[in-house]
Amino acid sequence: MLTIGELARLAGTTVRAVRHYTAEGLIDEPPRNSSGYRSYGTMALITVSRIKRLRDLGLSLDQIRELLGEKPRALDDALSTLDNELAEQEKRIAAQRKRIAELRASAEDPEIPGELGEMLRRLEAEGVDGKLLRWEKEALLLVTITSPESLGQLTEAYRTFWGGPVRSESLLRLMRGFQELASEPEDSPEVERLAENLLADNPNITAMMQRQEVGDVGPMDAMFTDFIDSFAPAQRRFIYLMAERAVGKESS
The missing domain is CATH 1.20.5 (Single alpha-helices involved in coiled-coils or other helix-helix interfaces)
Structure with missing residues (x-):
């Protein structure tokens, strides 16, 4: 009679595998000997050896179970x-x-394909900070998941930003300015200055944002709020200020 270690060694497998085969019902739970150890017999050795060989062929345990059953499958x-x-x-x-x-x-990004992925690559090529690029990508992924119907408008917005050298430079100034807000206090005047410059350089932003449909507040809105909460206080204030000014509201 064999201990579990001896059985595993002779069958060319591991103790862990033998225990797994037992738990799966492929071999019977063995009796214990007088010393309290489980003792495996000849049939257990034959069965474990068969399982090992069949597993090496790539068969699943369910397929092996059918081969070992009372009416074995061919x-x-x-x-x-x-x-x-x-x-x-x-x-x-x-x-x-x-x-x-x-x-x-x-060089296409499988997560953000098409023009939006190209926009991220252009920002990277222009030397935009890696952390800011990651935030931008995460925001695009969130939109893709929660509001795929708005991707067309988002693509149009970025296409507007890249509409020429002047606008491209405006976008890069925005990205760098937003990055610098991370070290500013929440009430920094740089927040208003950056928002005003963005709207002045890109008057079409207001029209594009006003065309977006406003729906009921739901879990998706809470997810965007949760995402925005990951930014520094001055950066969060800029995001909310931009939304308010773009739709013609006064900042609170």
């Missing part, structure tokens, strides 16, 4: 099923590798 059927599954995996892997090759060749 091994050829199980291998045919496995072969079909592997063929499907090969197709998926080939498609994934093709997509990866396309992404590497184009």
Whole structure:
């Protein structure tokens, strides 16, 4: 009779695997010997060895269970099923590798594709701070998840920013100014100055924001508020001030 360690060694597997096969019901719980240790017999060794060999072929425990049952399934059927599954995996892997090759060749961001992804790359090329770029990307991802219908308007807004050298420089000034607000107090006059400059340089922003539909406040609004709360106080004040001024409200 064998201890669990001896059984695992002879079968070419691990003690952990033997315990897992037992928990899965593939081998019977063995009796304990006079010393209180579990003692495995010949059939347990044969069964564990079979499981190990079948696992090495790639069969799942459920498939192996069918092969070990009272009415065992034919091994050829199980291998045919496995072969079909592997063929499907090969197709998926080939498609994934093709997509990866396309992404590497184009430098496209798989998370933020299209013009918005291109905008992020342009900001990176212009030397915008990495933390600010990460915030910008996270904001775009949040919009993609919670409000995909507004992506067209958002793309139009960024397209406006990149409408020429002057506007592009305006966007870069905005990004850098927003970054500098992180070290400013909440009541800093730089908040109003940055908002006024942005609206003056980009008069179309007001029109674009006014075209957005205003819906009931819901969990998505709470998520955006939670996201904005991750910014420094002066940066948060700038975001809310911009929204108020763009729709013609007075700042509180």
